[in-house]
Structures are given as C-alpha cells and as structure tokens.
Amino acid sequence: MKLDPASYAAVASRAECLATAEEMEAALDRMATELTARLADKDPLVLCVMTGATIVTGQLLPRLDFQLRLDYIHASRYQGQTRGGEIRWHYRPSASIRGEHILILDDILDEGLTLKQIIDACREDGAASLTTAVLVEKEREHACSADVVGIRVPDRYLYGYGLDYKNYFRNARGLFAVADCDR
Numbered sequence: 001m002k003l004d005p006a007s008y009a010a011v012a013s014r015a016e017c018l019a020t021a022e023e024m025e026a027a028l029d030r031m032a033t034e035l036t037a038r039l040a041d042k043d044p045l046v047l048c049v050m051t052g053a054t055i056v057t058g059q060l061l062p063r064l065d066f067q068l069r070l071d072y073i074h075a076s077r078y079q080g081q082t083r084g085g086e087i088r089w090h091y092r093p094s095a096s097i098r099g100e101h102i103l104i105l106d107d108i109l110d111e112g113l114t115l116k117q118i119i120d121a122c123r124e125d126g127a128a129s130l131t132t133a134v135l136v137e138k139e140r141e142h143a144c145s146a147d148v149v150g151i152r153v154p155d156r157y158l159y160g161y162g163l164d165y166k167n168y169f170r171n172a173r174g175l176f177a178v179a180d181c182d183r
C-alpha cells in the first residue's frame, strides 16, 4: 500500500530521533572493528538478510578490509506491518552454506524469531561456523542473541537505516521511533 505525501510527512513529523546518522555511523565503525577481530582470517560468506539489512550491509562491507564473499538470505515476518507474524521464506541459499564460515547480517534484533530461524537453517545446511551481527538491538527479551550489536535502543517501533515503516523510510538518515498513534 502507498502512503500519500501528507501522511508520510505527518508520520515523520511525529517520530522521535533515537540516534543521529553520525551515531549510526559510529555504531557501524564499532561493528567493523569487532567483526574484523572475529573474521579477518576466515574468508567468510556474508548473508545479507533481505530487505532491511541492505543498508547495514552496504555501509559495513566497505569497512571490512579482508577477504569475504556476499550472498543474501530472505526470510521475513512483518510484511510491511508493525507487528510480526509467521516467518515466510523467500530465498534460502542452502547449497552455498556447507563448510562455510557464515556471517549473518541483519538490521534489527527485536523478538529474535527471524534470526533464530535463520541460524537454525544455516546450521541445518552445514555451516562450519556462524557469526551474527545486527545494527540495532531492542532492549527486551529475544529468542536468540547476536554476537555483534551496533546500537541498543528502547523497545519502540523503529524506522531508518534499512528499517521500514509501511515499506517506507528505509532511507531515513538516522534511527527513528514512530509515535504510538502511528503504530
């Protein structure tokens, strides 16, 4: 569904900035340092979790100055909604995983159900090792944890840096929480 320009502007005007673009870039720098320490000698296969992780992947990979390969994996459970449902698999690169050191990159760890299913899938497909990294982690309980976290924020519905609100705002410069009335 499309958002009309007036509604789009209203959502943006009511949203609260939780982290500026500069703070998000600093989070990406920290992630790059941690991932370099963990993976620089592993020739990892990086899996970008579509669609939200496109920004963190695009911003992080040029900060990783070592040998790696990039593929993607696609499981989603929000489908443009602000509350999660059943996981739907769109693409699982099973044949490429066996024996590889896998780095799973996602934009957010919220309930952790998406990441948990992806971890289970990569284990089932024979990954040699698994490292998980998320740009944002919500301060709440999760079904699994991530090895590397860029920034931790309160449990609100977020957009920006790859995270969408009704399929919009993935390009927002910063991390924003939508107002309760927009949720």
Ligand SMILES: O=P(O)(O)OC[C@H]1O[C@H](OP(=O)(O)OP(=O)(O)O)[C@H](O)[C@@H]1O
Pocket: 049, 050, 051, 052, 053, 075, 076, 077, 078, 079, 080, 084, 106, 107, 108, 109, 110, 111, 112, 113, 114, 115, 163, 164
């Ligand atoms: O920890 P969870 O509660 O499982 O939520 C986290 C997942 O939710 C978002 O994906 P979404 O299903 O919205 O798809 P998208 O990447 O296309 O936005 C996000 O990209 C994570 O993959």
Ligand SMILES: Nc1nc2[nH]cnc2c(=O)[nH]1
Pocket: 078, 108, 110, 111, 156, 157, 158, 159, 163, 164, 165
């Ligand atoms: N855009 C967005 N996607 C999510 N997936 C899980 N939590 C969130 C969130 O707060 N915002």
